[in-house]
Amino acid sequence: MNFSSKLLEKAVNEVSQLPGIGKRTALRLVLHLLKQPTINTHHLANSLTTLVDEIKLCKQCHNISDVEICEICSAVSRNSEIICVVEDVRDVMAIENTAQYKGLYHVLGGKISPIEGIGPHNLTIESLVEKVQKGLVKEVIFALSSTIEGDTTNFYIFKQLEKYQIKTSTIARGIAVGDELEYADEVTLGRSILNRIPFENSL
Amino acid sequence: MNFSSKLLEKAVNEVSQLPGIGKRTALRLVLHLLKQPTINTHHLANSLTTLVDEIKLCKQCHNISDVEICEICSAVSRNSEIICVVEDVRDVMAIENTAQYKGLYHVLGGKISPIEGIGPHNLTIESLVEKVQKGLVKEVIFALSSTIEGDTTNFYIFKQLEKYQIKTSTIARGIAVGDELEYADEVTLGRSILNRIPFENSL
Structure with missing residues (x-):
């Protein structure tokens, strides 16, 4: 130019x-x-x-915040025994928009990705393990994207938490609400059959 | 959000x-x-x-410039008797990239567009007419985009300059170099036939 x-x-x-x-x-x-x-x-x-x-990162959940402890972590109405592990602030915003989740978050700041040079120590995994060690957490929900990197990260964290007696879960994968079956990919459709739920729970 | x-x-x-x-x-x-x-x-x-x-606008051509008179207007190597009328700085950059033009520019700052509330007085048409009035200009080249607004603006300026004895021209419309005839639109193809040029000029 x-x-x-x-x-x-x-x-x-x-x-x-x-x-x-x-x-x-x-x-x-x-x-x-x-x-x-x-x-x-x-x-x-x-x-x-x-x-x-x-800008600050919340000292508890590492989410972007204007203050030391973010609004979500400091809200008394939220259940601090459940922690949802997400990649970044956009995922927190997306889940908050559903208004379906009342626990806390833990923002990893990325996913384990050897290609991009991101190892476990570049993420906030250690601080998550510390939280669990203190014995105040009952359930950890993995809500990373279902890519190879996401699955690797989930598995790595799962292994770190295995020895503590807590529940670990992952968000449900399946056919999106409103989607046609014929256009769904096989893996998603297969998982949605394997992980079927009692009909009365879907009402 | x-x-x-x-x-x-x-x-x-x-x-x-x-x-x-x-x-x-x-x-x-x-x-x-x-x-x-x-x-x-x-x-x-x-x-x-x-x-x-x-940022400044060149006092002569109204192009974006760091100084009062832009590099192009102050270059002694350029022919100040030819002025190419363009809409904005991007057009100047595009024409300069061809390295085919050695005259000066006049940046209008837009096109006459009643819908957007842009009249002749919002553009730098007056200053172009003044330049021509002084008698130092021999040719004005219209290089606006060939839309209704572009054609209207061309015609308005043409009418303003009619009384002065100068040459006015417009850039050639035709099939782009490398384009297939069958995919050209009819208007462009029609014009390219009407405005055909001697074969030896195209060599």
Whole structure:
């Protein structure tokens, strides 16, 4: 690209560092900002720098939070004996949106992935084990995505927790509500038959 | 969305103001920034605020520039008697990339579009007419996109310049180099036949 301005070039280069944003999209976004009042860009820039400077991770569940202990961990209405293990903050948001879960979370910060160089010690597994060791946890629910990395991570954590007398469970895999059977993949359909539940429980 | 942090929510809301970026993409981008070193986000934020605070429009061609008169307008090697009228800086960059044009530009800043509330007075048409009035321009090339708005804008400017004895031209429309005839639309193919050029000129 043949930039007429070094400032423009620098901004486009910075924006195109973001994942999934190429040079052309970056140029479109930056030109959009130039058409807006200057104050909008200042608001955008401030919100980003304030975020990265002031954000905390909850000391208990490692979720993104504005305070030391996040709203979920400090809520008295929640059952602290059940811990749901998730990959990142997006999974917490997704489960919270269902309004079906009243336990606490434990955010791993990723999945074990030798290819990406992520080992168990890059995740918050140790702190989960410590929580269980203290004897205050009755059930750990694994809610990682069902990929090879997710399954490996589940299994690794399961092995760490095996010696403590707690219940471990994993979220149900099956046909999504509203989906047609004929379009489901075989593995999911197979699991949904193996893991069938009493009809009265589905009502 | 159920945010666990006000700072995160604010940043996601700001990023999702950008065109073509929804809440989910904004969340993905912001979480990416949180995984990077803090300094990266500061660089990004600084490059954007510096851009909007310090960018100038060239006083001659209205192109985005770091200085009062842009590199193209101030280059002695360029032919200042030919002016190519374009919509915005991206068009200047596209034409510059061809290395085929040695005249100057005039950036309109948009196209006449009653639907979007953009009239001739929101564009830099007046300053183009002034340039022509001074008698230093010999040819004006229209290089707007061939949409209704583009054609309207071309025609409006053409009418303004009619009384001055200058040449006006428009970039050639036709089959793109490398394209198959059978897939070309009829309008383009029709124009390419009407506006055929002597074979020896195409060599």
